[in-house]
Amino acid sequence: MPNGKFVYLKTFGCQMNVHDSEKMLSILAEHNYRPTEDIHRADIILLNTCSVRAKPEQKVYSALGRLERLKEKNHHLIIGVGGCVAQQEGERLLDRIGYLDLVFGTHNLHRLPDLIRDVQASRRPMCAVEFYDEVRSLDISPIPLDGEKVKSYVTIIQGCENFCSFCIVPYVRGREKSRPSENILGEIKALSKRGIREVTLLGQNVNSYGKDLSGGFTFPQLLAHINEIQGIWRIRFTTSHPKDISEELIMAFGKLEKVCKHIHLPFQSGSDRVLERMNRGYTRKQYMEKAEQLRKVCPEIGITADVMVGFPGEGEREFHDTLDLIQRVQFDNLFSFKYSPRKGTRAAHLLDQIGESTKSHRLQVLQELQKGITLKRNQALEGRYEEILVEGLSKWGEEEITGRTSSNKVVNLNGNPDLIGQLVKVRIEEGYANSLRGKII
């Protein structure tokens, strides 16, 4: 590949995509492509896309629309689309966007340099969306290109076999593929030697880890082994499926001192009728029991979740069941969305779709409720002592640093930037809607 070329990469969607983007930049750097923030300077423009909801998918098409003029000005520019929209649309994307050069799916990330070279050599668009038995990109450990960091993502499993009726992920990420435990442990040991202190283990459903490996570790066993790695101080993971969260995993919060006191446990709806139609595999009672067990084992645990409003057939009663569950569980925070039909999913064919204005209204009501609960929970921490891992400078001004508690709450405080990468004891002075104010003690 030519020397000193630039790649501009825009990421849409979840942490998995953010991490995949880090991998893309890392493998392209090995081929002399440097990342740039200046799109006009780029020789390659890549969009790493998300199709989990309608909004991020629409954003991809808008972003692509804006690239046409750049291509007209520079015929050597290569424009590529990767990620979930690429996997879902494949050749159709090339048909629809005449100036697009490359479409690469979720199992083809490792081939990116070769695919770019092929496009350059042939000057013809290419599409690579095959699924493989082995997902080679799982084992790419990205080298940070913008300096060493304090924390890092580590992929442990890709794909999902739960087939929730609203979700496109099993179709675009494929079947569950766990990464061999020794590769994960090897990567984390190497990260620790580079000064990484916190790892977040990634997977669409981390609780399924190891089910497809013969004789491998279960997820709690994997956590126990990571807990032994010197130099790693904190372990986080996302996402957990409520139906698969085992007793052993719940106990890990009380037993493994490096496992952070936070769980992201999407519940999606508080109505049994809706949960059944979503094919979620648990009832509201079972969900609340899991939350209760988690708080029993680890009273300080922060619980966050995803929830959607306006799933087909959600009436006022079902919506109120969702509000009721939120009141009862008292989440630390919620990621709430309006349901949007995804092509190819079962729920998209349900006839009792909900109108946009009803969805918007319900979302507003739900978010107002949660806003109050989050504020109350943050204020309840005032006067408490917490340990935070300082992650960087805060956006709130000079001499301001920021970090997170074990329960994943953002704490801003006045402090020396030399503390970045250190565990610091702080007193919580104030709790706000989205963060806490702390003071070093």
Ligand code: SF4
């Ligand atoms: S568990 Fe359900 S919502 Fe989550 S990725 Fe799998 S199918 Fe989608």
